[in-house]
Amino acid sequence: MxxxxxxxxxxxxxxxxxxxxxxxxxxxxxxxxxxxxxxxxxxxxxxxxxxxxxxxxxxxxxxxxxxxxxxxxxxxxxxxxxxxxxxxxxxxxxxxxxxxxxxxxxxxxxxxxxxxxxxxxxxxxxxxxxxxxxxxxxxxxxxxxxxxxxxxxxxxxxxxxxxxxxxxxxxxxxxLSAVSKKELAAICNANSISDEETITTVYHECEGDLRRVEREIHKRRRKNLQQQNN
Structure with missing residues (x-):
């Protein structure tokens, strides 16, 4: 299925x-x-x-x-x-x-x-x-x-x-400067990700690449929605 x-x-x-x-x-x-x-x-x-x-x-x-x-x-x-x-x-x-x-x-x-x-x-x-x-x-x-x-x-x-x-x-x-953790937190919050531990993990994994941030946020959004729908 x-x-x-x-x-x-x-x-x-x-x-x-x-x-x-x-x-x-x-x-x-x-x-x-x-x-x-x-x-x-x-x-x-x-x-x-x-x-x-x-x-x-x-x-x-x-x-x-x-x-x-x-x-x-x-x-x-x-x-x-x-x-x-x-x-x-x-x-x-x-x-x-x-x-x-x-x-x-x-x-x-x-x-x-x-x-x-x-x-x-x-x-x-x-x-x-x-x-x-x-x-x-x-x-x-x-x-x-x-x-x-x-x-x-x-x-x-x-x-x-x-x-x-x-x-x-x-x-x-x-x-241009690299994205700071505070800025990344603002991006995450704007896209429905507010958990501090998750934000910290995304920050350390993204290496300043917002494309990676977008993928990580998408992955976590999808996981959260799936949990809500179960």
């Missing part, structure tokens, strides 16, 4: 230092056309905050990058994110269409998530976007600390484009 299926519960948001820090930089970049590069470990909440901000604000375009993208794929995905439903043409035409579309928006913000997955040839687009949209469109590069290490190594080796990228982000990568 198959176990009774339990409907998944929605994930409740709890504000963390990472979330509030990112929202502050998103707002600054959007309303003042600023450019920032933000780095944080995998699972620290970068993508969650970006999706939330894009859902709550107009003219905010969040793009999750992938390592297999070439230049044309990147521009196709970006045009779709902006709202252009039938992107096409060569790279130059698509670049022009992207810039034109962003100029038509009021206070646009482009969040390039997982930027460390992009090849050099695609990452160079950041330089062009900065040059063509400066003061009109905010840009946020988000990645793991690997991007900062990559840019620093490229600068040291005098590789093409790396010094230009570093200059355009203000010669600084903004590091």
């Amino acid at each position: 198959k176990p009774k299926k339990i409907a998944p519960q929605p994930w409740a948001m709890a504000e963390t230092i990472v979330f509030n820090t990112l929202v502050a930089y998103f707002r600054d970049a959007q309303y003042y056309g600023n450019v920032f590069a933000v780095t944080g470990n995998a699972g620290c909440g970068k993508t969650f905050a970006a999706k939330w901000f894009a859902g709550e604000n107009k003219s905010v375009y969040h793009l999750e990058c992938a390592e297999y993208w070439n230049r044309k794929t990147f521009l196709e995905k970006l045009l779709l994110a902006i709202g252009e439903q039938q992107p096409g043409g060569n790279v130059a035409e698509m670049m022009d269409a992207t810039v034109d579309a962003l100029f038509q928006r009021e206070t646009p913000l482009l969040i390039i998530d997982e930027a460390d997955k992009l090849s050099d040839q695609v990452l160079y687009f950041f330089i062009s976007f900065y040059n063509l949209l400066k003061g009109h469109c905010g840009i946020i590069l988000m990645a793991t600390p690997h991007l900062a290490q990559r840019i620093e190594r490229g600068r040291r080796l005098k590789r093409k484009g790396y010094a230009e990228i570093f200059s355009r982000i203000g010669r600084r990568f903004i590091p």
